Amino acid sequence: MAETPALVLGIESSCDETAAAVVAGDRRILSNVVLSQLDDHRPYGGVVPEIAARAHVSHLDGLIRRALDEAGVTLAEIDAIAATAGPGLIGGVIVGLTTAKALALGAGKPLIGVNHLEGHALTPRLVAEVPFPYLLLLVSGGHCQLLAVEGVGRYRRLGTTIDDAVGEAFDKTAKLLGLGYPGGPAVERAAAAGDPARFALPRPMIGRPGCDFSFSGLKTAVRETAAALPQPLAEQDKADLAASFQAVVGAVMVDRTRRAIALMPPGSPLVVAGGVAANKHLRARLEALAAATGVPFVAPPIRLCTDNAAMIAWAGIEHFRAGRRDPLDLKPRARWPLDAAAAAPGAKA
Incomplete structure (x- = not known):
């Protein structure tokens, strides 16, 4: 009998998009809900960290419920919860990661902290067999x-x-x-x-x-x-x-x-x-x-290039398959380079 693909709930809140998604290990995106904050930040000509963090607090719970509903699954059916743990605007990262920790603790699910950049880096493997x-x-x-x-x-x-x-x-x-x-x-x-x-x-x-x-x-x-x-x-x-x-x-x-x-x-x-x-x-x-x-x-696809939670869920699936689990005291990080050994002249991660 074929093994049931893992189901992972992904949460993204590193900048000015609040997002939640449910993705299966066979590459099916069951839901991918993104709430843009463009109208909130447009008057300032750029992202205001405090406004972004407040918007995440206001909307994230509802987006998670919507993502689960659109996927047709309950939290009990989720195998793991993946959330952006950095890099990004630290207020927003804290909101998403803390929410993921609460869900993981309450539902007894594994927590996987995802590097936002790794979410982008692994997205091609969500849409194609990229070796x-x-x-x-x-x-x-x-x-x-x-x-x-x-x-x-x-x-x-x-x-x-x-x-x-x-x-x-x-x-x-x-x-x-x-x-x-x-x-x-x-x-x-x-x-x-x-x-x-x-x-x-x-x-x-x-x-x-x-x-x-x-x-x-x-x-x-x-x-x-x-x-x-x-x-x-x-x-x-x-x-x-x-x-x-x-x-x-x-x-x-x-x-x-x-x-x-x-x-x-x-x-x-x-x-x-x-x-x-x-x-x-x-x-x-x-x-x-x-x-x-x-x-x-x-x-x-363009919809997966900009910040979204499906990429976070997929990165979580990749790590889940490799046996990685994170403790509930995992710390959020404003900076988190993918290559920690690299010199960092002007690096933003």
């Missing part, structure tokens, strides 16, 4: 890293940003150009109507040894270019600057990732994950790179 090792480009508002994913819990960092994360650069560019919040989708929308060749922006780190990134100088160049144009900026100027910025980011990603591919065993898949992986231009550039270098390309 280890693979190269992961992790790009989000707070992170920009190239990692060799060698197994569950085994990560080797090949490159990281030395200043801004790429998502942060998108957000700051959007704010500078008055494109709205959140910045990533706003820049992508504006760029669709722009000329990416109009402005000769710098292409930081391209051609340099290693796999590190830098976006601070590019952000400064966008600001200086915008300041030199007639004010207020015309809509076409904004679109052309957005398109030029996005094209440079794509070129930088391709250059850095090409170098990392050369450091991996031949044929290792290239995987892109994180919120910025939802950008269609960047996906297309990376997919073309994979084709040119002869490696498989895997990008999770």
Whole structure:
């Protein structure tokens, strides 16, 4: 008789999405409920940690009930509870992890604390049979890293940003150009109507040894270019600057990732994950790179690129299968690098 796949409840609260999901070990996502706080933070042009933490407190219990109801299961039928234990905004992490501890204690279920970055890193294995090792480009508002994913819990960092994360650069560019919040989708929308060749922006780190990134100088160049144009900026100027910025980011990603591919065993898949992986231009550039270098390309569906609880539940399943369980005094962590041995110039995790 076939073994029943594990059922794991996942909880995510590391930033400005409150999320709960139920995922089965055979890759079925039985529910994946995400409550966005965009409207709460939009007036401030960015995430306000105190507002985010309060929203998690207000909504998480109801989202967990909804996730269980949509999955058609009770808490008693869940095999383990997985929650983000870091890195992230510490107030939000505390809310999610404390809730998971209470549920685990009350229901007598194992607790698994998940590294939020590992949730992104393992998402490709939720949607496809992706073997280890693979190269992961992790790009989000707070992170920009190239990692060799060698197994569950085994990560080797090949490159990281030395200043801004790429998502942060998108957000700051959007704010500078008055494109709205959140910045990533706003820049992508504006760029669709722009000329990416109009402005000769710098292409930081391209051609340099290693796999590190830098976006601070590019952000400064966008600001200086915008300041030199007639004010207020015309809509076409904004679109052309957005398109030029996005094209440079794509070129930088391709250059850095090409170098990392050369450091991996031949044929290792290239995987892109994180919120910025939802950008269609960047996906297309990376997919073309994979084709040119002869490696498989895997990008999770856009709904699984941004923060969600299904990825946390799946990472929990991977660890549950490996026999890992965490104590109820597990501590939340604001910082938690996947590769603890790596040097951390400018690292955000």
